Amino acid sequence: MLTGGGEIHIADFGPPHTLWGRLLASRMRRFEPISDNLNGRLPTMFREAGVGNVEEVARFATILGTISILSGQKPD
Numbered sequence: 001m002l003t004g005g006g007e008i009h010i011a012d013f014g015p016p017h018t019l020w021g022r023l024l025a026s027r028m029r030r031f032e033p034i035s036d037n038l039n040g041r042l043p044t045m046f047r048e049a050g051v052g053n054v055e056e057v058a059r060f061a062t063i064l065g066t067i068s069i070l071s072g073q074k075p076d
Contacts, residue, residue, distance in 0.1 A: 004076040008051060014059065014068025015040040021065045028065070038065075046072045 002008055013034055016025040025038045036042065046054045051072035058069040 002051065002074045004074055006074045008046070008070075008072050008074075009057075010042070010070050011067055012042065012070075013037045013064075014042070014056070014066050014070075017059065017066050018061055020063075021061065024065050042068070042070055046070065050074060 013028075014037060016022045016038065029035045029038055036045065043054045043056070052075050054070065054072040056068050057071045060067045060069075
């Protein structure tokens with residue numbers, strides 16, 4: 001549980017930003033656990049959980065797809 005003033009940082013698959021990533025994501029979306037990530041829903045899920053100042057602070061293209069680094073903070 002994140003307490004007031006606490007920060008969260010997560011690295012996970014995010015929406016694809018390359019042709020290869022989009023092709024791979026079309027197959028990976030069939031797997032329920034990762035579809036929210038690939039559809040860019042993680043920031044919305046953070047906000048719905050009460051985390052503010054949610055932003056993508058970095059993005060890395062890998063052979064398996066885009067890795068997004070997200071950051072947010074729980075208000076006091």
